Amino acid sequence: MSVIEWGIHFYTGLEEVDRQHQRLIALANRLSEVADGQPEVLDQAFGELRDYARDHFSLEERMMEESQVDAELFRHHKHAHELFVLKLTDLWEARGKDPDLAMRELLDFLRTWIYQHILLTDRRMAMEIHMKRGTEAPHNMFTPY
Secondary structure (H helix, E strand, O other): OOOOOOOHHHOOOOHHHHHHHHHHHHHHHHHHOOOOOOHHHHHHHHHHHHHHHHHHHHHHHHHHHHHOOOHHHHHHHHHHHHHHHHHHHHHHHHOOOOHHHHHHHHHHHHHHHHHHHHHHHHHHHHHHHHHHHOOOOOOOOOOOO
């Protein structure tokens, strides 16, 4: 059973960003189906999240630079990415002590990140990118948040 369902509310209208967000949601859903914090599953998940963070954050930051979004928006967004990496590092370092707890904390962190970061921070970024590019933001996506 999925803990997070992809839906229009996550849609940014930035094709590669949306594809990568779907990948993150799929990873969170796969992890939610693991009965306990199996070390090999945790290690694989952390590896995927490390790669995801590197690739996805680089993409978003490059898109913001190319579109010349507001400097404060860019700083705030980049700082959120840095906090994600720091939290992931903390969870990685703590995983050996209690794998079950590490799995629960990782899932809680991912759920919170997905809902807060994508629905607020990424949608705000996408709205500005669409505005700067002169492209039309997808229908129904930028309702007040």
